[in-house]
Amino acid sequence: MTTLETLEETLRTVYDPELGVNVLDLGLIYDLKQDEAGVVHIQMTLTTQGCPLHDTIVGGVRNAVSRLPGVTDVNVDLVWSPAWTPDKMKPEAKQQLGF
Template sequence: MDKQLSANEQAVMTALKKVIDPELGIDLVNLGLIYGVDVDDDGNCIVTMTLTTMGCPISDVLYAMIKKAVLGTPQIETCKINLVWEPAWTPDKMSRFARIALGVRF
């Protein structure tokens, strides 16, 4: 995510840091699965994200957790998830924290 985030977008990102992948035990932001957050002036939020693999068995669980976190953020009225496969997720997208926690060499 290269763009400057608005206060509402920063609040959504903070909320997403509390969404923990149940299989890996690390939040989605540190895993590098969140590619972008856009919030318009009416509080409509679009979360652009990917998954570690196509056909992820817990995708429905993750979507529900994301929507709950985002809609619990003040000023946010709606949440849509834009699932993308490009660029493809790789362990290089993980933060240093996530790599250390998961024992990934870097």
């Protein structure tokens, strides 16, 4: 079983290429958990519904997490509600982007 801290650290290595900020600090990850079978369930969104980098970002999340020890599968559920807004960003991301 992978710890929540390890999952979060790993998600900090996946960046939104347009903004140059990781998906966790951007506030794109809404829910993150691992079940007893080792499957990691991630509920996330993107900054916009028509994001041209949809596959790149979601694929990056899936690939990074799938390499962790104890992870047997990664289920990424892309949602649009609630919609992402800049207030979902962590203070580090806001500072990096000049908010």
